[in-house]
Amino acid sequence: MKTIGMRLTVSVLALTASAGLAFAQSDELIAAAKKEGSLTTIALPHDWCGYGDVIAGFKAKYGLEVNELNPDAGSADEIEAIKANKGNTGPQAPDVIDVGLSFGPSAKAEGLIQPYKVSTWDSIPDSAKDADGYWYGDYYGVMAFMVNKDLVKTMPTDWSDLLSDEYANAVALAGAPQTANQAIQGVFAAGLSAAKGDVAKAGEEGLKFFAEMNKKGNFVPVTGKSASLAQGTTPIIIAWDYNALSWRDVLAGNPPAEVIIPKTGVVAGVYVQAISAFAPHPNAAKLWMEYLYSDEGQLGWLKGYCHPIRFNALAKEGKIPAELLAKLPPAESYAPAIFPTLEQQGAAKDVIAKKWSEVVGADVAK
Structure with missing residues (x-):
């Protein structure tokens, strides 16, 4: 377990010393990808991590079509889409996935993804990638509260505040904890706060916390999004x-919204990329990875408020524009951030996903 300030952590994350380099954005790879003609993605909402602009940049640079499947899917849905489309070369078979950290090793173990090391492999921290290149971290962020200031007058500053009578019928997760990594990590973060930093107890304590919130009538069992916050259905979203x-930014003050990083239980979550073992367009998939892990792709994520996995290397080389850093919350807000290990995340995911319905008793509608 690590506690890391997320803005400038150049000296904290060690970089791997060597790796077999890939084709990079070579003429050969570009030609092979263009021959395939398209790339199929899944679960990439355009307002998630700046993906709208990232996808547009990839299309403009290489002239490939991008077939976007089910933007609102969760990590488990992405894995199921690979399983369901083994041998299918049609438009419903994803070439690439973007999933929560704990889903990478399990997908590798099931033979669902294939290895590929991007040319910038050396600048991806060892702790955020599979040594054999089956999956690799792409960006990270922390759990936060988004609050509709028109409807909520007292801003919550920590997880325990969400149990206040003031927040009746107000608090929602951004997904279903049985399938969506974002929701799982929200429950985990609440539990980490309740357990006073004991990661081993965070899963069970998170379920107890949400069970209490649901019993009080504060929990709203629908998927929280900007639209539901604006409509007043979910005034507070985790x-x-x-x-x-x-x-x-999308709401642009209508209604005014505040984003708050809680004082405790600050969980940082890494998402990872991988190529399907059954990808119909394997070269387009490799070119997509090369683009995402290039300086251009990494800064595209930073524009979408995500900390790209190569952040440390880019910062060290002076490649991050000051105006992008200025748009992020203050560095001190991230100081208590905890990066759970793969084992810790996996254990918590199993507990939360399997016991949510039984313990909390509130299935989250999409």
């Missing part, structure tokens, strides 16, 4: 900071 900040 979501990744980059999603909340992006939604705040």
Whole structure:
């Protein structure tokens, strides 16, 4: 377990010393990808981590079509889409996935993804990638509260505040904890706060916390989004900071929204990329990875308020524009951030996903 300030952590994360380099954005790879003609993605909302602009940039640079499946899917849905489309070369078979950290090793173990090391492999921290190249971290953020200031007069500053009578029928997760990594991590973060930092107890304590919130009538069992916040259905949403900040920009003050990083239980979550073992367009998939992990792609995520996984390397080389850093919350807000290990995340995911309905008794509608 690590506690890391997320703005400038150049000296904290060690970089791997060597790796077999890939084709990069070579003429050969570009030609092979163009011959395939298209790329199929899944679960990439355009307002998530700046993906709208990232996808547009990839299309403009290489002239490939991008077939976007089910933007609102969760990590488990992405894995199921690979399983359901083994041998299918049609438009419903995803070439690439973007999933929560704990889903990477399990997908590898099930033979659902294939190895590929991008040319910038050396600048991806060892702790955020599979040594054999089956999956690799792409960006990270922390759990935050997004609040409709027209409807909520007292801003919550920590997880325990969400149990206040003032927040009756107000608090929502940004997904279903049985399938969506964002929701699982929200429950985990609440539990980490309740357990006073004991990661081993965070899953069970998170379920107890939401069971109490549901019993009090504060929990709203629908998927929180910018639209539901604006409509007043979910005045408080628990979501990744980059999603909340992006939604705040989209709302543009109608209604006014505030994004708050809680004082405790600050959980940082890494998402990872991988190529399907059955990808109909494997070269387009590799080119997509090369683009995402290039300086251009990484800064595209930062524009969407995500901390790109190569943040440290880019910062060290002076490649991050000051105006992008200025748009992020103050560095001190991230100081208590905890990066759970793969084992800790996996254990918590199993507890939360399997016991949510039984313990909390509130299935979240999409």
